[in-house]
Amino acid sequence: MTARHVLLLTAAAYASDPDGPWVDGGLVLRAAARAGLGPSALDAAERAGLERSPDGRLRLPGRRAVYEAAHPARRRAAHRLLAEAALGERLRPAGLLHRALAAPYPDSALGTELAAAARLPGPSHGERATALAHAAGLAADPEVRAGRFVAAADQARLAGRPHRARELLGRIDELTPTDAVRGAAALVRGLLALRDGPMADARASLLLAARLCPGERALDARLAAAEAAWALGDALAYQEAVAGQLSGAATARAFGLGMAAALDDRYAAGRVTLRRVVADAAGAGAPDALLRAGAAALVAGDVEAACRLGSRALAAARALDARPELPRALELLAYGELRAGRHARARTHAEEGLRAARAAGQRNVLAHQHAILALVASLDSDADTVARHAAAAQDIAARHGLVQAATLAQWALARADLARGRAAEAAARLGPLVRPGPRQGHFAVRMLAVPCFVEAAVSAGDLGAARAAVAEFNVWADRGYDPQAGALLARCQALLSAGDPVRADARFTEALARHERAGGDFERARTAELHGEWLRRARRPARARVLLRDALVAFERCGASVWAVRTAAELRATGDAPSHPEAPGRLSELTPQQLRIAHCVADGATNREVASRLSVSPRTVDHHLRNVFAQLGVRSRVELARLVDRAEATRAL
Template structure:
């Protein structure tokens, strides 16, 4: 009997946070002691099914069945004991909630007290607040009050990373008549949930509806502004630039930001009006962010970049994850990638400290993408992999899609093609269902980079062509120009340099704006690649690109330029200079973990007559010259002679000559036999 009653106490204690990590063992033990049970009460309960976790909290797998099987009077007795045991503690919600649950009938005054407690700053976790507000709603007499509390409870459940519970509470709120602002706040929560896990077009419509309904919210314009900013984020994910600018734009601001704009903040996560606290430092940040994003993506980039820089600067003393995430986005658009990395790290730390369930995956997404942009690929992979786990746990499939896309881009440097394809498919599957244009563009770019790294320039060009062209149904407006350098390289190596002219012209204007610190060097590289009839001009542009890389930093992009320059010099019959550049590129690729690109560069180095220190080819393949081995491997992958010629920058006649010698030396009579021999030889020496 002792063990069964302690089980009931534990089940009743769960009511303060039904989906939480467990209940306080000390609270249950104090309540059991007050009931006259001995010190061995917990031991008896553990034998009956109670579990004690490594964190000291108690867990009860079948708590709901046990709780509902007990007569109401006995449940109320358990809650009275728990209320007395929790009395005097801070936070207070546990005490008040157990008192309310101990009442024999609903009491509106108890509901009011619960609701007021939920609004106290720092009084409980988001999960506990959700439970308190849901119980306060059940005690409300007025339908509008009941709906308001249920919506507030749903928002707290969303903040706790419990989207299923949030949607259940919103469904209950819809059953009660509610005024426009309450319906607006419900639409805001619906939209925020769909923004993380659902079709983003639906999220945008819900958020725009919320902005309209909340326009006259007595709590101030904060909810309407939150809805507008979230609608802009949904438009960004959709790749709808006009809708983004319309949602984020600052009405009536034709030029630079003017004087103070009093924009009272929304209620904070406790429901209070927190004027000048919700956003970064003061109300100017909201204005600067909105103006900066709309101007930077429009035709006033200089003024927009200055406004975004102010947002980043003010974030120095910020500690709220949502504000830090916004500042990180401002840093990326403003071209300050290093600041975006710092802000991503701080947003992650703040999200963990603030018990902000949905925010850690978003912070990890920002951090992974910023590190990818800065060339820190190993860190990008580590944070993206952690983000995948967090996003899965909190039901944020849209975040999952973006993280898979980042992992596909990282894998295009150092993993097998099937790894790139696996992450790209995972991103594209979610993107197709939820309308995530940005994730889809990143995933397709990753597949193209994998093709390019393996010498498949025509395939890469075919993938990248639709992404870099402007217009509906093309690549994402904020990503497509980042892919232009790869597109230019692909079309030039595929023998179609004319296809790059329009892209290079647009990239020139974009690079001048300063969106990306690597862009000026990449532009010079693109111009060098495009100067097919001007050897002196190409040489000068390659040299300029390397000099710009040295100023911007970043091993990977510099190595890409050095490798292309070395390849061009080899074709121009200047092997000594080519070898020096290819050696530098090989070392840089190895240093930043770009093993696929390192292998391609090593092959180019061998073609100049220098062995780069890699292992000898296995078995009978060791009889071949470096050029013959490269051709044999290309043929084994299924390339035609013409495709091999394009990959290796030689003529089809040269490929045909070497291939005949390969057949003779290896004693094979067909391309199929050659492919089998290469596959057997290389699998025999592959690491197990």
């Protein structure tokens, strides 16, 4: 019997936060002691399935079944013991909740006391949501009940439980709430849709909230509506959301006004304002303030500050148990590291971001993380991996209106095409996104993709489209939004100067010098490779080899194996001889099919392309390629390409 009492007390303790994984072990033990149960009862309960953590928390699998199997009188007795054992201010809401659950009849006064206690510091968001929802049920006044349900929904949102938040919001539909409560409900609905829902719906709810809510809540709603407009790729709607006088915190107001200015002809003033927001974030500790400052840093062109702020936002979200902000912090970090050219770090944060976004039910953030992973995969993975992440991003983007995520995904697919020599396909993907018109890409991303488009268009022979894109890119680069824009502009100009060897060489040289100042291994390596390709075609192989070797080392250093394979092929075309031959005879140990696959991969083909070329399935290619790697003792496609290159060079001697 003693074990059953402890199990019931533990199951009843979950009433404070039904979706929480653990309960306060001290509270349960104090309640057990009041019932005259000693340590042996806890030991018996553990043998019956109760779990105890090193810090004293308790977990009970199957707790709902334990609770529902008990007689109502025994449940009320358990809640009464827990109420008496809930000592101290932190447990005051839990104690009041257990008092209410122990009472045989509703108590409106107790509901008022419970609602007030739920707003005190100490309880978790999940505990506050439960207390407020129960207090709403105890309220006699429909307006009071509606206000408490909305407050409970907001706490459930902050606890990372969007389904529970939506369920609580549904409880106010029949209560005819006041405008103030309607505004608060619209704000919660809009914030939920912002992370997991159509962006147009989120924007409409948030603009309604901005009209109905007072003070800082109205500012929060307008900034969130602007964020929805950003995701939609609607710069005008962004400016409209923050137009006029904004009342509320000075830094938040400055952020909204600075972003709006940066999107129109007042970009210089906007950048100054946004940099002030970044500077003001030095003393910030709240995740939302740090995320806002990180976004300001990205728009102002300070990528390193954005990464630092993203790291601080991530730490703050973890420390404060701010679950809805955790996926957003990882998104900011992943995107910042991507912009900085640190692709391995971007992948690490984006992969963690995928898990966090799934756990929090934030599909919109999930789409952005998939888009970032697609861009990273376009450096070091086969085309199938890029396509898988891009498709996942585009599936959500198409249903929820996420223009930014869709643009990033298309850019990733185009970059994968370009790495494999499919310039016409890459230009066709990016053309509509970088040119003005109804199908253009996201206003904050399309200029970043222009250098990729220019390279593809020049290779495909569409010089007119490339020149038009460079003309607009030149204007954008002058605004200082991207520290690498100057180097990339010079590279684009070099590609367009093929008919003027002196100008082309000078522009490539200028681009490399600018890269040295701006940083970013990948883009510098891309410029060195393109310069080397141009020099080889201009019959200057000695200089070409120097640049191509430099690019190859840089690609290997930053993990861009797909581009390293392409560069190795260019290097072979210059007649570069291996400096440290490595047992090329081992290739003779391969089967004829394995040898054909090895040569195709060394030429830069993807698994799917090899399969098509040899009329086999991609799975067969993958199987043979793993055996080739194992038999030759290589770990990557780059190493395999080098081995094949050395074998061919040896046979040529």
